[in-house]
Amino acid sequence: MAKITDETKKLIIADYLTGKYSQRELAKRHSISIGTVNKLTKDLEAKNEHFVEAEVAMISARQTLPNEQMNAIMNAAQNEAYNRGLIFNATQKNLNRMIEMLDKNTKYEKISVGDGVQNFEPVELSANDYKSLQDGIDKASLTLGVNPRNTTQINNTNAQQNQTKIVIERKEIKGKSE
Structure with a gap:
């Protein structure tokens, strides 16, 4: 062959x-x-x-929907893809900045010089800064799809709990009660 x-x-x-x-x-x-x-x-x-399934749905839609509706669907999908791209890119930039802060162990704090002039000076990261950066990295990993998690929200308040009565019956078996 x-x-x-x-x-x-x-x-x-x-x-x-x-x-x-x-x-x-x-x-x-x-x-x-x-x-x-x-x-x-x-x-x-x-x-x-x-x-493949999405494309099959689009082909089916093209065969049944008027052109105006198909154009509206395509425009909405393109806008959505564009917006997701913006979010993805911004998240990557923020993640890069967070990593840079961790590498240098510094952040920049605003210092007033006077007359409305503000300067920024590097300062060492605190424990709260590390926690904030870790939370930001975790959120970025979810946004970028690196760390997908399935979350299940459980709403369990006293008002929602069922009040179920349990009834125990006594039976007579061969002259003895149970």
Whole structure:
């Protein structure tokens, strides 16, 4: 069998990541052996399946919705993606600044010189500063998706608790009560 090109390898991996093709289907589709597909896809997970489903939903919407509604959907999605990009970039910049502060063990505090002039002077970080930086890093890790956490909010107040009565019945068995 002929050696496959790097471009073909990329296509096979891309197809595999969609989660929509078996190794047998990929081998047939790209005219290679199942063993070769197995080697290329070893330790890979199909992580793009949700994108395939989203695209299917968009294709279905294009077939059923008027152009005005599709344009509105696309504009809203582009705005949302742009805003998420801004948040992502700002979070990365803030994270870099926090790491720089930790590396130098300093922060800058505002000092009034007079006549409305303010200067900044480096000072050593305090314990509260370290805690604030750690909290900021933790929040940044959530925003950037580095440390995803599933949170479950439990609302348990006295007003919400159920008042359940437990009733115990006594039965007579062979002349004895239980």
